[in-house]
Structure formats: C-alpha cells, structure tokens
Amino acid sequence: MPNELLALQQLLVPDLLTTMKKRYRILHHLFLTQPIGRRALAQQLQTTERILRAEVDFLKEQGLLTIETVGMHLTESGKSLLDDLADVIREIEGLGLKERRLADKLGLQQVRIVPGDADHDPLVIKALGHSAADYVRGILKSGDILAVTGGTTVATVAEQMPRTQLGVEVLPARGGIGENMEFQANTIASKLATKLGGTYRMLHAPDLLGDEALQTFISEPHVQDTLQRIRSARMVVHGIGQAIPMAKRRKLPPAKIEQLAGQGAIAEAFGYYFDRSGNIVHAMNTVGLRVSDLKHIEQIVAVAGGKSKAEAISAVAHGCPLHVLVTDEAVADAILESRREERT
Amino acid sequence: MPNELLALQQLLVPDLLTTMKKRYRILHHLFLTQPIGRRALAQQLQTTERILRAEVDFLKEQGLLTIETVGMHLTESGKSLLDDLADVIREIEGLGLKERRLADKLGLQQVRIVPGDADHDPLVIKALGHSAADYVRGILKSGDILAVTGGTTVATVAEQMPRTQLGVEVLPARGGIGENMEFQANTIASKLATKLGGTYRMLHAPDLLGDEALQTFISEPHVQDTLQRIRSARMVVHGIGQAIPMAKRRKLPPAKIEQLAGQGAIAEAFGYYFDRSGNIVHAMNTVGLRVSDLKHIEQIVAVAGGKSKAEAISAVAHGCPLHVLVTDEAVADAILESRREERT
DNA sequence: CTCTCGTGGGTCAAATAATGTCCCGCATAT
DNA sequence: ATATGCGGGACATTATTTGACCCACGAGAG
Numbered sequence: 251m252p253n254e255l256l257a258l259q260q261l262l263v264p265d266l267l268t269t270m271k272k273r274y275r276i277l278h279h280l281f282l283t284q285p286i287g288r289r290a291l292a293q294q295l296q297t298t299e300r301i302l303r304a305e306v307d308f309l310k311e312q313g314l315l316t317i318e319t320v321g322m323h324l325t326e327s328g329k330s331l332l333d334d335l336a337d338v339i340r341e342i343e344g345l346g347l348k349e350r351r352l353a354d355k356l357g358l359q360q361v362r363i364v365p366g367d368a369d370h371d372p373l374v375i376k377a378l379g380h381s382a383a384d385y386v387r388g389i390l391k392s393g394d395i396l397a398v399t400g401g402t403t404v405a406t407v408a409e410q411m412p413r414t415q416l417g418v419e420v421l422p423a424r425g426g427i428g429e430n431m432e433f434q435a436n437t438i439a440s441k442l443a444t445k446l447g448g449t450y451r452m453l454h455a456p457d458l459l460g461d462e463a464l465q466t467f468i469s470e471p472h473v474q475d476t477l478q479r480i481r482s483a484r485m486v487v488h489g490i491g492q493a494i495p496m497a498k499r500r501k502l503p504p505a506k507i508e509q510l511a512g513q514g515a516i517a518e519a520f521g522y523y524f525d526r527s528g529n530i531v532h533a534m535n536t537v538g539l540r541v542s543d544l545k546h547i548e549q550i551v552a553v554a555g556g557k558s559k560a561e562a563i564s565a566v567a568h569g570c571p572l573h574v575l576v577t578d579e580a581v582a583d584a585i586l587e588s589r590r591e592e593r594t
Numbered sequence: 595m596p597n598e599l600l601a602l603q604q605l606l607v608p609d610l611l612t613t614m615k616k617r618y619r620i621l622h623h624l625f626l627t628q629p630i631g632r633r634a635l636a637q638q639l640q641t642t643e644r645i646l647r648a649e650v651d652f653l654k655e656q657g658l659l660t661i662e663t664v665g666m667h668l669t670e671s672g673k674s675l676l677d678d679l680a681d682v683i684r685e686i687e688g689l690g691l692k693e694r695r696l697a698d699k700l701g702l703q704q705v706r707i708v709p710g711d712a713d714h715d716p717l718v719i720k721a722l723g724h725s726a727a728d729y730v731r732g733i734l735k736s737g738d739i740l741a742v743t744g745g746t747t748v749a750t751v752a753e754q755m756p757r758t759q760l761g762v763e764v765l766p767a768r769g770g771i772g773e774n775m776e777f778q779a780n781t782i783a784s785k786l787a788t789k790l791g792g793t794y795r796m797l798h799a800p801d802l803l804g805d806e807a808l809q810t811f812i813s814e815p816h817v818q819d820t821l822q823r824i825r826s827a828r829m830v831v832h833g834i835g836q837a838i839p840m841a842k843r844r845k846l847p848p849a850k851i852e853q854l855a856g857q858g859a860i861a862e863a864f865g866y867y868f869d870r871s872g873n874i875v876h877a878m879n880t881v882g883l884r885v886s887d888l889k890h891i892e893q894i895v896a897v898a899g900g901k902s903k904a905e906a907i908s909a910v911a912h913g914c915p916l917h918v919l920v921t922d923e924a925v926a927d928a929i930l931e932s933r934r935e936e937r938t
Numbered sequence: 939c940t941c942t943c944g945t946g947g948g949t950c951a952a953a954t955a956a957t958g959t960c961c962c963g964c965a966t967a968t
Numbered sequence: 969a970t971a972t973g974c975g976g977g978a979c980a981t982t983a984t985t986t987g988a989c990c991c992a993c994g995a996g997a998g
Binding site: 253254255256258259261262263265266269270273274312314331334335338 | 597598599600602603605606607610611613614617618656658675678679682
C-alpha cells in the first residue's frame with residue numbers, strides 16, 4: 251500500500267475502511283444514475299431501503315448530496331470528494347496492485363481498472379468513460395491536439411468529460427467507418443471539443459470509397475491539412491472491439507467475414523483487424539491515422555471493457571503502440587489469468 | 595493537513611475517526627501504565643468498565659495487547675502501531691497545527707506537543723519523555739556526543755528511551771547542582787548511555803564549591819578533557835524549571851531567593867536563572883556547559899510541561915539558543931494565548 | 939384534464955447490539 | 969492467611985439499527 255495510514259487503519263478500525271467503501275459505492279452509483287430515488291438505488295446496490303436510507307441521511311447531513319422530489323443528486327463537493335476518493339478506493343480494493351501487474355504484463359505505461367464487468371452492467375461503461383475522462387483531462391495541456399475514434403465506449407468518455415476551458419483541438423482519428431451517427435468519430439470529436447472548450451474539425455470521408463475516389467478525396471488541400479494535423483496529435487483516445495462482431499456491425503460482405511475468421515482475426519481498432527498475436531490481417535479502406543503513424547504519438551490511450559473483449563484487448567496491446575489502458579476488472583482478471591497459464 | 599486522506603475521512607466517516615482516537619487513547623494509556631487491569635484503566639480513562647472491555651476484547655483480537663493475570667500489556671506490534679499512529683493522531687487532534695504555530699512564534703526548528711497538562715496528570719510527563727526519547731533516537735547517529743541536564747523530566751526521557759545499540763557518548767551538561775541523586779545529570783547520563791548502548795563519563799563537581807576550590811578542580815586534566823567533550827556535543831537535552839521553586843529546591847539562602855525574585859527571575863535552565871525577557875539574572879557557581887557554549891551546538895532540545903511552567907519556557911526560548919521544544923498542550927495553549935494578547 | 943408512478947418522509951414494532959451491573963474463581967503480594 | 973486486583977462469565981436493561989409499512993406530493997404520460 252502506498253499509504254501506510256490505510257494499513258494502520260485496517261488493523262485498528264477495520265470497520266472504517268468497510269464503511270468508507272460502502273459510502274463510496276453509494277456516492278459513486280448515485281453519480282452514475284442520478285437522479286434516482288431511495289428504493290431504486292437500494293435495489294441496484296443490493297441492499298435494503300431502510301439501510302440505504304440511514305446512509306443517505308448521513309451523506310445528506312454532510313452536504314454530499316441533495317434530496318429533491320425528482321430524486322437524489324450529488325452536490326459539487328460530493329463530486330469532488332468522489333474524484334479524490336477514487337484513488338484511495340482503488341488501493342483498498344487491491345485494484346492498484348492489479349493495475350501495476352497488468353501494466354507490467356502488457357508493457358504499458360499505466361493501466362486504470364474500474365470494478366465490474368461491462369458485459370453485464372452497462373454502468374461499468376459509464377465508469378470507464380469517467381475514469382478515462384479524468385485521466386485525459388489530467389494530461390492534456392492547452393494547445394494540444396487530441397484525436398479520437400468512434401464507438402460507444404469512446405462516446406462515453408466524451409459524455410463523462412467535465413466542462414473546462416482547456417483550448418485543445420479535437421480531431422477524428424479516422425473517417426466515417428460505418429457507425430451510427432451518434433458514435434462516429436466526427437460526432438465524438440465535436441462533443442469533446444465543446445466540453446473541453448476547444449475547437450474541432452471533421453473528416454467527412456464517405457463510406458466504402460473506391461480506391462480511385464479515395465485518392466482524389468485525400469489529395470484535396472483541406473483534407474491534406476487535416477490529415478497532417480491528425481498525425482501530429484499529442485494524444486489519441488481509441489476503443490477496441492472484437493473483430494467478427496465489429497465486421498458484422500459494419501456490414502462487411504459475408505465472404506469477407508469468412509475470410510477474416512479464417513485469418514484468425516480477433517480484435518479491431520482504428521479500422522484495423524488483428525489476430526491473436528497482434529498481426530494486422532486486414533485494414534479498412536478509409537483515411538486517417540495509420541498504425542504506422544502511431545509510433546510518433548506521445549500518448550495513446552485505449553478504453554475498452556467487458557470480459558468478452560479481453561482477448562481482443564490483449565491482442566491490440568501487442569499489435570500496436572499503446573501507452574495507457576483503461577479497462578474493467580473482468581478484463582484485467584482474464585488477461586492476468588490467461589497469461590499466467592501460458593507461462594506454465 | 596499533510597495527509598488529505600484524513601480530510602476525506604473526516605467528511606465521509608467522522609465517527610470512525612473518533613473510535614480510532616478512542617482506541618489510540620486506550621493503547622497509549624495502557625502503554626504508560628502497564629500492567630494494569632480493566633477497572634483501573636477504565637477509571638483513568640473516564641469511561642465505564644463494560645465499554646472499555648469491549649474495546650479491549652477487540653484490541654486483543656487484533657493482537658495489539660495481551661491479557662494476563664497481572665493485567666494487560668502491549669504486544670510488540672501494539673507498541674509499533676502506537677508509534678506509527680502518533681503522528682496521525684496529532685494531526686487529527688489539531689496538535690500538528692499548534693506545533694507549527696508555536697514553532698513559528700518562538701522561532702524554533704520544531705515543536706512537539708503532547709496532549710494534557712503535566713501539572714495535573716503525572717502521566718503527561720511520561721508521555722513527554724516518550725515523545726522526546728522518540729525524537730532524540732531519530733536524530734542521534736553513532737559516535738555523537740549527547741549532553742543532558744538533571745531534573746525529573748529529563749530523567750523520564752532516559753526512562754522512556756528504548757534500548758538500542760547506537761554507540762553514542764552521553765555526558766552530564768553541568769556538575770551536580772543539588773538535586774536528588776536519582777535526578778542528577780550524572781545519573782541520567784549513565785542511564786541513557788546504558789539504554790543507547792553507549793559510553794558515559796561523570797562530572798563529579800561537589801556542590802557549592804568556593805571559587806578557589808572550583809578553579810583547582812577545573813584545572814585537573816581529566817576534568818578539562820571532559821569539559822572539552824561536553825562543549826563539542828552534537829545534541830543537548832535539558833529541562834526548564836520555574837526560578838523560585840527551583841531555587842528553594844536547591845536550598846539557596848533565603849536572602850538570595852529574595853534577590854532573585856527582586857530581579858524578576860522566572861525561569862531556570864542549565865543552572866542559569868532568567869527573567870521574563872530572557873535575560874540572565876544569576877548563574878549557579880558550577881562547572882559544565884555555559885550559555886555561551888550553546889551557540890556551537892547543533893541540536894538543543896528542551897523538554898518541559900505543565901501550565902505553571904509556560905512563562906518559564908517562553909523566557910528560556912527567548913533567552914538562550916533552542917532548536918526543539920517538547921512540551922504539553924497546556925503550555926502550548928498558554929504561550930499561544932499570551933503572545934496573541936501582546937499583539938493586541 | 940386525470941391518473942399513475944416514483945419520490946421523500948413519517949411511524950412503529952421487531953430484532954439486534956451495546957451497555958450497566960453483578961458475581962466468581964484465581965493469582966499475587968503482603 | 970488474607971486482602972487486593974485481575975480476567976471472565978452471565979444477564980437484565982437500554983439504545984440502536986433494521987424491517988415493513990403508509991402517506992402526501994409532484995412530475996410526466998395518456
């Protein structure tokens with residue numbers, strides 16, 4: 251433990267840490283679901299109404315949340331407490347240790363783990379987004395260029411980003427690659443720019459362009475300029491998907507999907523498909539960041555969770571440059587477990 | 595607060611911090627009075643037997659204390675927990691703040707404050723001794739020369755010093771100046787040397803020596819050598835007393851005491867008497883450290899407590915060089931209060 | 939508009955935990 | 969021997985927590 255105080259307290263007042271975790275959990279869940287009522291919250295937290303009520307009364311007394319007719323809300327000091335507490339809780343839960351082990355195994359600068367499994371609990375995605383947003387905000391400086399991909403997870407990062415006046419430029423990492431409008435890189439870039447008090451540009455590359463048309467498109471001066479800026483980004487935030495489900499979502503022809511499966515494709519990121527060892531087996535035909543550009547970028551941040559994605563995440567971590575991974579506990583456990591098996 | 599975790603916990607689990615303090619108090623008091631039984635301890639801590647029993651059962655469960663037929667004892671891990679916890683408790687109690695304020699007001703390097711008032715509770719002296727011993731042990735290095743004065747408080751420092759093998763040389767700061775054998779500087783030096791695994795020398799200067807005899811005594815080569823070593827001490831630990839009571843205890847002639855009172859003598863240290871502003875109004879006629887030698891010494895540590903000594907301590911702090919003060923809360927409050935009044 | 943539905947807040951008995959109050963047998967020191 | 973203080977056991981009493989309701993109200997849907 252980094253903080254010896256926690257060790258002392260564990261011995262002298264074990265209840266303290268337990269209650270602290272309990273209250274943190276309430277605040278955290280409230281933050282993710284607000285506004286929400288007593289009964290609903292109790293049910294979601296697997297506790298009784300009466301017991302939650304006692305805690306809520308206390309937290310209200312401390313000015314951490316407000317109770318209104320529509321439900322409960324965190325106050326400002328509640329939110330700030332939550333952020334400050336996150337690190338402490340991670341250490342208590344032993345997530346800090348897992349983070350360091352996972353970073354070590356995958357050769358990453360840093361790993362952030364959020365409790366739960368995004369596959370089973372959609373709130374975990376929200377927590378992932380919040381954690382990633384917190385990290386990104388801590389790193390970005392005024393004037394930086396930030397490139398983002400599409401996907402629901404990265405969209406959540408934008409959604410969870412608190413409003414600041416940072417003055418950064420946000421760009422889509424790649425052109426449209428067949429997502430719903432809401433989760434496209436362009437949309438996310440615009441949303442993030444708004445939240446961060448910065449500017450953004452779009453990269454309006456039509457889907458499924460023929461080679462020839464693509465060349466023409468790329469050679470436009472305005473596009474050229476945008477591409478240049480994207481490649482000089484200081485930070486990239488991207489998601490990681492499973493190869494086959496992603497291919498289907500993008501409505502690739504069945505033959506192509508067959509082929510991908512045959513090549514052992516398991517992961518997708520940036521429009522590239524990777525096999526288990528991290529080799530690129532296919533690349534989407536669209537403009538933007540290429541894997542070869544990544545090595546010049548200072549901070550590459552991947553955000554992805556859910557046990558089903560564990561193998562994909564592991565593959566991408568090996569296949570392309572990556573500095574920071576924000577994921578959930580289910581993934582961390584799965585990767586740490588599988589890699590231990592390999593060793594035996 | 596140096597540790598922001600405490601601030602968070604103060605907000606999120608205040609009552610558990612209270613029980614932490616409570617348990618610390620039990621352990622601390624037990625440490626000072628062991629071996630002691632349930633009932634006696636409960637009475638001293640102003641709580642009921644049953645309530646203390648619940649806590650004791652818990653602490654026993656945690657392996658922090660043992661229960662025997664003669665009473666309760668701290669275990670080794672209990673002692674070490676106590677030491678680790680001391681800093682934390684000081685911060686929670688706000689003593690850390692007072693320490694910094696007092697150090698600022700008196701122009702000292704460091705102040706250590708122990709809760710309570712040595713005038714009313716003899717255990718506070720023991721706590722003073724323990725705190726001072728802890729500090730001294732942290733500073734001393736092998737080969738250092740340590741000079742000590744007499745007095746009950748400094749004697750307690752020796753008593754509370756844990757046994758180590760430091761290899762320091764302990765010397766009396768001044769010759770015998772009319773104390774009981776047990777509290778003389780010589781005796782304390784010997785005791786400390788034993789505890790610290792070092793050597794000691796004595797300075798057997800008879801009381802109330804005439805000028806001439808004193809000169810003869812000083813000129814002896816062995817005494818000369820000892821005096822030289824004393825003056826090159828790295829650290830000095832001394833007590834502070836009230837002038838008039840100290841003069842009476844030393845059985846000075848009543849006329850002399852009258853004179854001291856007339857000169858406004860209020861404090862005593864090293865055999866020197868100081869007035870309120872820190873001027874020396876009288877010096878005992880004995881050998882050893884002179885006030886003028888003090889400025890060459892690296893660490894001068896004063897240990898004294900009890901509200902009645904507050905003015906004396908303040909006077910000495912102004913009158914002669916001092917780096918570290920170990921005192922109790924009653925003194926700290928009194929000095930901080932009086933100095934605030936002066937400003938208005 | 940009405941009519942749910944979920945909200946916070948009130949109430950009170952039951953269950954559970956904390957506490958006060960004894961008493962006993964046993965070491966230990968006098 | 970005996971008086972003292974020790975830990976531990978027992979149990980009634982009290983305090984607190986918890987469970988299980990009900991109610992009035994306001995927002996949002998129909």
